[in-house]
Amino acid sequence: MSAAAAPGGTGAGFGEPRHGARIAVAWAILTVIAVPLVIWVAGPHIPPYSGHSTQSSDQHTVNVVLLTAAVPVIALIWVYFGYAISVFRQRGPEIVDGPPLTADPRIQITWLVVTSVMVLALAVYGTIGLYNDSHGAGGGQGPNPLSTPPAGSTPLQVQVIGQQWLWTFRYPGYGGVETATLEIPANRWVAFHVTSLDVDHSFWAYELGVKADAIPGSDNVAYVKATNTGQFQVRCAELCGLWHGHMNSYGRVVNAGAFSSWIAARQQQYSAITKTLPPYSKVYYPDPIRRAG
């Protein structure tokens, strides 16, 4: 290989093709093709799927935007990588030192400016989305959420209790009845108060776009407003022991009338055990001597 054809140049050498221009054209073509595909073909399949709750719809939009913004970056890396291994590939048995690399201020400044603008813009976008739209549904905001439902709304209070390896749910507005299944009304704000009786868990109502850590002694609040009736998955998203993978169930979003009937039936079914439950509290501390071994 001659020195003029050595890799690493910017195309300035005599007879050397304009590698930068080639890469830019390939990147532009790939980006123009990939971005619409990501938005309109892959986008609808990116979880959490929209339409289940206000929060899941917002998170879906955010995920599509983030992925779309990442496409040009990924495309540039792939194009450069593919171009380098195809054009600059060593041919023949010789291993030859390339020309020394020299800094190009234009490339460095461009790279710094573009990446900084992208990261800062996404940070602003994400922060606004987290504060205005998600209401902490993505991770819970502790006992005193910064973002709350609109003034005048009266969220249904539902306590989510994790333990190895089961979720149960208490409804303080209905005599503190505890249930083995989760049911909430559609089109009403719900405040999940997530806690644990033993180790750390994470309450994940998948289709609703709610995920909140369940920590012993902590009341982690996450809000959601389900927009359609139907079934959703309840999972544990924190590795918590032998049956972590089985710590899942299904919840249901029903209309207001059906919810009233359901909760009344649970109050009747569990009337005896409800009397023995500890008074409703944001956190619980089970007896550590008799009950914790």
Place this chain on the structure above:
Amino acid sequence: MKVLEVHPEMRVPGRRIFGVGLVSVVAVALAAAYVFGFLFGGTPAAVSAVHQNGGAHLTLQTVPSYGHAPDPDWVSYLAQDSSGHWQHTTVYRVPAHTLVTVTLYQYDSATGLRNDFLGQVRGTQGGTATLNGKTYSSINPDDASHTFTVPDLGISVPLPGVADDAKNPCATAPCSLAETHNTITFSFMSPGKGTYRWQCFVPCAFASYFGNGGPMQTIGWMSGEIEVV
């Protein structure tokens, strides 16, 4: 520009490549065998329910301490096979869409529930169980020694413990009916084919983290699977 040449001593002979390849294959095979054994080798053999009067019958017992190697101090469930022998297993096989009756001899004393809600009987025929012949639908959570709970089927039965000062407590598995015990029975309809995990929800593994270590984290002791076939 300097042309680099490969020194003869740096050339890799075919035998070395073969050796490295062979060692790599063996290492991968050993790792795969370990993972396979971890995933599938630790599950004890299943005990099948006995067919009786058109239904199926499981006979179980809980013991405060197993009394044998490898963990003589661990609390455990045992199951009776069709020949009447007690097996140290928590994997049960029952027929699908069949009424399954469980007789459970409970030899352990009370520990108490961590979540009092599990003091309610759920998912059984009539929403009840019997304790020494007397029907109950819930118990005082402090009196629970263990539970038999199948979360995916909505079945949960709290098992009251024997008195702490029982005169003739069982010390070693399998326990005999001559030793102090409670007899609990309940029935449930088995679902379609599948495997369903069950577990005890009383933190009964003393001297372990939150009472949920050791036997609570090991299939074959305080949790297992119901194979519906």
